[in-house]
Amino acid sequence: MSKKRFVIKRILQIIPMLFIASILAFGLSHASRGEVANSVIRSRGMQPTPETIEAVREELGLDKPVHIQYFSWLKDAVRLDFGNSFLTDEPVMEEIAQRFPNTLLLAVVTTAFSIIFGIFFAILSVKYKGRPPDHIIRVVSTAGASIPDFVLAFLFLFIFAINLKFFPVISGSLPQNVILPALTLSIPLSAIYTRLIRNDLIDIMDSDYIKTARAKGLSENQAMIRHGLKNAVLPSVTLIGSNLGFLLAGSFTIESIFSWNGIGKFVFDSVKAKDLPVIQAFIIIVSATFILLNLIIDIIYIYLDPKIKLT
Amino acid sequence: MKKRFAIFTGALLTAMSVAGCAGGGGGGEATTGSNGGSEGGAEKVVTVAISSDGAMDKLDAATYNGPHPIYLMIYDGLTWDEGTTVAPLLAESWDISDDGKAYTFKLKENVKFSDGTDFDAEAVEFNMKRWVNNKDHESVTASMVEKMEVVDKNTIKITYKTASNAILKELTYPRPTRILSPASITMDTGDDFGTFTKPVGSGQWMLDSYKENQEFTLVPNPEYWGEKPKVDKIVFKVIPDGEARTMALQSGEVDIIGGDLIGKLSTESYNTLKNDSRFKTYEVNSIVSYFLAFNQDVDWFKDLKVRQAINMAINKEAMVNDLMGGLGTPAKSVFAPGSQYYNDSDISGYSYNLEEAKKLLSEAGLTDSDNDGILEKDGKPFEISLLLTADQVPEWKTIGEFTQSELSKLGIKVNLNTVDDNAYDDMRDKREFDLCVRRTSSDSWMPHGVIQDLFGVENPKMQAWIDPELVSLVEKTLVSQGDDIQKNYNKIFNMIYENAYAVPLYIPVTTYATSEKVTTFKPIANAYAAIDWGSLEISE
Numbered sequence: 001m002s003k004k005r006f007v008i009k010r011i012l013q014i015i016p017m018l019f020i021a022s023i024l025a026f027g028l029s030h031a032s033r034g035e036v037a038n039s040v041i042r043s044r045g046m047q048p049t050p051e052t053i054e055a056v057r058e059e060l061g062l063d064k065p066v067h068i069q070y071f072s073w074l075k076d077a078v079r080l081d082f083g084n085s086f087l088t089d090e091p092v093m094e095e096i097a098q099r100f101p102n103t104l105l106l107a108v109v110t111t112a113f114s115i116i117f118g119i120f121f122a123i124l125s126v127k128y129k130g131r132p133p134d135h136i137i138r139v140v141s142t143a144g145a146s147i148p149d150f151v152l153a154f155l156f157l158f159i160f161a162i163n164l165k166f167f168p169v170i171s172g173s174l175p176q177n178v179i180l181p182a183l184t185l186s187i188p189l190s191a192i193y194t195r196l197i198r199n200d201l202i203d204i205m206d207s208d209y210i211k212t213a214r215a216k217g218l219s220e221n222q223a224m225i226r227h228g229l230k231n232a233v234l235p236s237v238t239l240i241g242s243n244l245g246f247l248l249a250g251s252f253t254i255e256s257i258f259s260w261n262g263i264g265k266f267v268f269d270s271v272k273a274k275d276l277p278v279i280q281a282f283i284i285i286v287s288a289t290f291i292l293l294n295l296i297i298d299i300i301y302i303y304l305d306p307k308i309k310l311t
Numbered sequence: 312m313k314k315r316f317a318i319f320t321g322a323l324l325t326a327m328s329v330a331g332c333a334g335g336g337g338g339g340e341a342t343t344g345s346n347g348g349s350e351g352g353a354e355k356v357v358t359v360a361i362s363s364d365g366a367m368d369k370l371d372a373a374t375y376n377g378p379h380p381i382y383l384m385i386y387d388g389l390t391w392d393e394g395t396t397v398a399p400l401l402a403e404s405w406d407i408s409d410d411g412k413a414y415t416f417k418l419k420e421n422v423k424f425s426d427g428t429d430f431d432a433e434a435v436e437f438n439m440k441r442w443v444n445n446k447d448h449e450s451v452t453a454s455m456v457e458k459m460e461v462v463d464k465n466t467i468k469i470t471y472k473t474a475s476n477a478i479l480k481e482l483t484y485p486r487p488t489r490i491l492s493p494a495s496i497t498m499d500t501g502d503d504f505g506t507f508t509k510p511v512g513s514g515q516w517m518l519d520s521y522k523e524n525q526e527f528t529l530v531p532n533p534e535y536w537g538e539k540p541k542v543d544k545i546v547f548k549v550i551p552d553g554e555a556r557t558m559a560l561q562s563g564e565v566d567i568i569g570g571d572l573i574g575k576l577s578t579e580s581y582n583t584l585k586n587d588s589r590f591k592t593y594e595v596n597s598i599v600s601y602f603l604a605f606n607q608d609v610d611w612f613k614d615l616k617v618r619q620a621i622n623m624a625i626n627k628e629a630m631v632n633d634l635m636g637g638l639g640t641p642a643k644s645v646f647a648p649g650s651q652y653y654n655d656s657d658i659s660g661y662s663y664n665l666e667e668a669k670k671l672l673s674e675a676g677l678t679d680s681d682n683d684g685i686l687e688k689d690g691k692p693f694e695i696s697l698l699l700t701a702d703q704v705p706e707w708k709t710i711g712e713f714t715q716s717e718l719s720k721l722g723i724k725v726n727l728n729t730v731d732d733n734a735y736d737d738m739r740d741k742r743e744f745d746l747c748v749r750r751t752s753s754d755s756w757m758p759h760g761v762i763q764d765l766f767g768v769e770n771p772k773m774q775a776w777i778d779p780e781l782v783s784l785v786e787k788t789l790v791s792q793g794d795d796i797q798k799n800y801n802k803i804f805n806m807i808y809e810n811a812y813a814v815p816l817y818i819p820v821t822t823y824a825t826s827e828k829v830t831t832f833k834p835i836a837n838a839y840a841a842i843d844w845g846s847l848e849i850s851e
Contacts, residue, residue, distance in 0.1 A: 032733070033730075033731075033733055033734040033737055033738075034733030034734055034736060034737040035736075035737060038736060038737075038740075039733050039736070042736070044375045045375035045376075045379075045486070046375055046447060046448075046450070047450035047760070047764075049449060049450055050770070050772075051446055051449055052446060052447060052449065052450070055446045055447070088369075088376075098523075154554060154558070157555070157558050158558070161558065161562050162558055162561050162562045165562065168562070168564055169550075169555060169558045169559040169562045169564055170548050170550055170555075170559055170564055170565075172525045172526070172548075173524070173525065255551075256551040256552040256555070257552045257554070257555045258555070259525075259548075259549060259550045259551065259552075259555065261524040261525070265551060272702075272731075272732060272733070274733060
C-alpha cells in the first residue's frame with residue numbers, strides 16, 4: 001500500500017469513529033443521574049418548581065424523545081454548530097473558542113518543557129550511567145511521576161509566588177504567567193519521558209551503528225546526540241502525542257488553582273450543571289483531537305521510520 | 312483526595328507561618344490613576360478574592376447571572392433586608408391595604424442612577440414589567456402582580472394576586488426585584504424586556520472595568536443618595552480555588568477573602584490565618600442551619616419516640632467544638648437565630664442524653680435480641696442509610712461520619728451514602744434515603760421561602776416532612792398579617808420541635824480574613840449582603 005493510500009484510508013476512518021463518539025457523548029450525558037432541567041434551573045440561581053421545570057424542559061427541547069433530540073443535534077453538529085449553552089445561552093463554540101487559546105498555550109508550553117527536561121535528564125543519566133547523577137535522576141523521576149498535581153501546584157505557589165515573589169498567585173491567564181502552571185503539569189510528564197528515553201538510549205548506545213559512529217572518530221557526546229538521540233526519542237512520540245491530547249482537554253485542578261481560564265474548569269462546571277450542549281461538544285472535540293493526533297503521529301512514523309510496514 | 316488536599320495545604324500554610332515568610336504581606340498594591348476622586352491623598356484601593364466571574368456583561372437586575380452580593384452593591388431595591396426586619400431603601404414608606412394585596416410605595420425623592428438619569432415611579436414600573444407574571448420567577452410571590460399604577464412621580468401602587476406577607480422581604484432579593492436604570496436597556500425586542508447594555512443602578516457602587524473571568528472593579532457611584540463609601544475602588548479578582556485564595560492573601564495580591572457567596576474559606580486555612588499576626592480574621596454567625604431530615608415513608612421514623620431518641624443521641628456540642636473547631640453553634644431549632652421571625656422561647660431543644668434515648672427506643676419496642684449490637688424490631692435490624700453530598704459543604708462529610716458513630720452507640724447501624732451534587736438533589740427529591748443531611752438557607756429566603764420548601768407543600772419534592780396540619784398552618788402563616796405572623800411562626804417552630812420532624816444540628820459561622828491594611832471590616836450575617844462595603848476602610 002502506498003503512503004498516500006494509507007493516509008487517505010486513515011482519514012476516512014475518522015468519520016465512523018466520530019459517529020460512535022457522538023452517540024456515546026449523547027447517550028452518556030443523558031444517562032447520568034439527576035433531572036437536567038432541575039440542575040439547569042438551580043445553576044441559573046432560580047428555584048425549581050414543577051411549572052418552571054416544565055417550562056425549561058420545553059425551552060431546551062428536553063421534552064422530546066431522546067433519538068429525536070439526538071438527530072436534531074447531529075444535524076447541527078456536523079456543521080460545527082453545537083447549539084447554545086443551557087446556562088449562558090451563548091453559542092457553545094464561542095464559549096469554547098474563548099477559552100481554548102489559554103488551554104492551547106498551557107498545553108504547548110507544558111509539552112515543550114516536558115520534552116526538554118526529559119531529553120536533558122535522560123542524556124545526563126546515560127552519560128553518568130551507574131554513577132550518582134544517574135541514581136539521583138532515577139529516584140527523582142520515580143517520585144516526580146507519582147506526586148499528585150495539586151501538591152506540586154501548591155508547592156510551586158508557596159516557593160515561587162509567596163516566598164520568592166517571582167510570579168503572582170493569580171495567573172489571570174496572562175501569557176507571562178504560564179511558567180508555573182506549565183511547570184506543574186510538566187513535572188510528571190518529564191519524569192516519565194526521562195525514564196523512557198534513558199532506557200532506549202542505553203540500548204541504542206550498545207548498538208552497532210553507534211559503535212560505527214565511534215569508530216568514525218565521533219566523541220561519545222557527538223555519537224549520543226547526533227545518532228543515538230533521534231532513535232531513542234522515537235518510541236516516546238506516541239506517548240508525547242497522546243499526553244498532548246490530555247493536556248488539550250484541560251485540567252480542572254491546575255486551572256482552578258492558578259486561576260487559568262481554560263477548558264478544564266469550564267467543562268467541569270458544565271458537567272456539574274448538566275449543561276448538555278457543552279458536555280457533548282467537549283466530548284466530540286476531544287475525541288476529534290485524539291483521533292487527529294494519532295493520525296499525525298502515524299504519519300510522522302511512516303516518514304521517520306522507513307522500517308514500518310503499511311498493511 | 313479532597314481531605315488529603317486540605318491537610319497538605321494546611322501543613323504548608325502552617326510551615327509558612329512558622330517560617331515567617333518574606334514579603335511582609337499585604338500593602339503591595341501599587342496603584343496609579345486617580346478616577347476615584349479622593350481628596351488629595353493616594354487612591355484607596357481594596358482587592359477582594361471572588362470564586363466566580365462577575366458576569367458584568369450580563370448583570371441585568373432581572374436575571375440570575377453573577378454573584379448575589381454584587382447585585383446589592385450596584386442596584387438598590389425598594390426594600391432592604393436588615394435580618395430580623397425589612398427596612399426602607401428606595402421606598403421610603405409603604406401602606407398595605409386591609410386585604411394585604413395592595414401596596415402603595417412612597418419613593419425616595421432626588422435619587423439618580425449612576426448614569427445621571429432620575430429614579431421615579433415610572434422607573435419602578437419599567438423594571439417591574441420586565442419580570443412580573445413570568446413563569447421563571449413564580450417562586451417569588453412578589454412576581455404575581457394584578458396591576459400597577461403610577462400614582463404620581465414618587466408614588467406607585469402595586470396590587471398583588473396573593474396577600475403574601477413575604478412580599479416586602481422578596482423585594483430585598485438581589486434579583487429579579489432590583490431596580491436598574493431604564494436608560495441602560497435598549498427597547499429593540501418588541502416586548503417590555505428589551506436588551507441589556509450595561510449594569511447601571513442607583514446603588515452605592517458602579518462598574519468601572521471588567522475583564523471576563525479575570526477581574527472586575529467597582530467604584531463609588533457619584534450620584535449616590537446616601538453616605539459615600541470610604542474606599543475609592545474595589546477590585547474583585549477571580550480565583551476559583553479556595554486554597555489559592557488563601558495564598559493570594561498571603562502573597563499580598565488580595566486584601567479580603569471569605570464569605571459563602573464570595574469565596575468560602577476552608578476551616579484549615581481559616582485556623583492557619585487566625586494564628587498569623589499578619590492577618591485579621593472575622594467570624595459572623597450565619598442564618599443557615601444544618602439538620603438531618605427523616606424519610607417519613609420509612610417505618611422506623613413513623614414513631615415519634617424513635618425520632619426523639621435520634622435527636623437526643625447526637626452530641627451537637629461535641630460536633631461543633633471537637634470537629635468543627637468551634638466554628639458554629641449547636642442548634643435547638645431547624646431555623647437559626649438571626650433570621651426573621653425566629654423564636655425559640657418555647658423550644659428547649661433535645662439535649663444530649665444517651666440513656667434517655669435508649670429508654671425511648673426500648674419503649675418503642677426496639678431490642679437487641681440477638682446481641683449483635685444492632686437493635687431489632689419484629690426480627691428486622693435497625694439499619695438505615697444516610698444521604699449526603701460534600702460538594703456544597705465539605706463539613707457534611709464530617710457530620711455524616713459523626714452521626715454514624717453517635718447512632719451506633721444507640722444500636723442503629725448507619726450506612727453513609729455520599730454522592731455528588733446532582734445525584735443528591737435527585738435522590739433527595741425522590742426520597743431515596745432514610746436519613747439525609749440538609750440545610751436551610753443563608754439569605755433572604757429565610758424563613759418564608761425555606762419553610763415552604765421544607766414543610767409547606769403537599770408535593771413531596773424537597774419537603775422535609777409532610778404533615779397536612781403543618782402544611783395548612785404554613786399556608787395560613789404566609790398570608791397572615793400583623794401580629795398573627797409571629798404567632799403563626801411560633802406555632803410552626805413548636806410543632807416541628809414537638810414532633811421531632813427533623814434533627815437540628817448546628818449553625819455554622821461564616822469566616823473572613825483580611826490583610827493588615829484593612830482597618831474597618833463589617834461582615835453581615837445574610838450571605839446576600841456578605842460585607843458592609845460602605846464602611847470598609849483601609850489605612851494609607
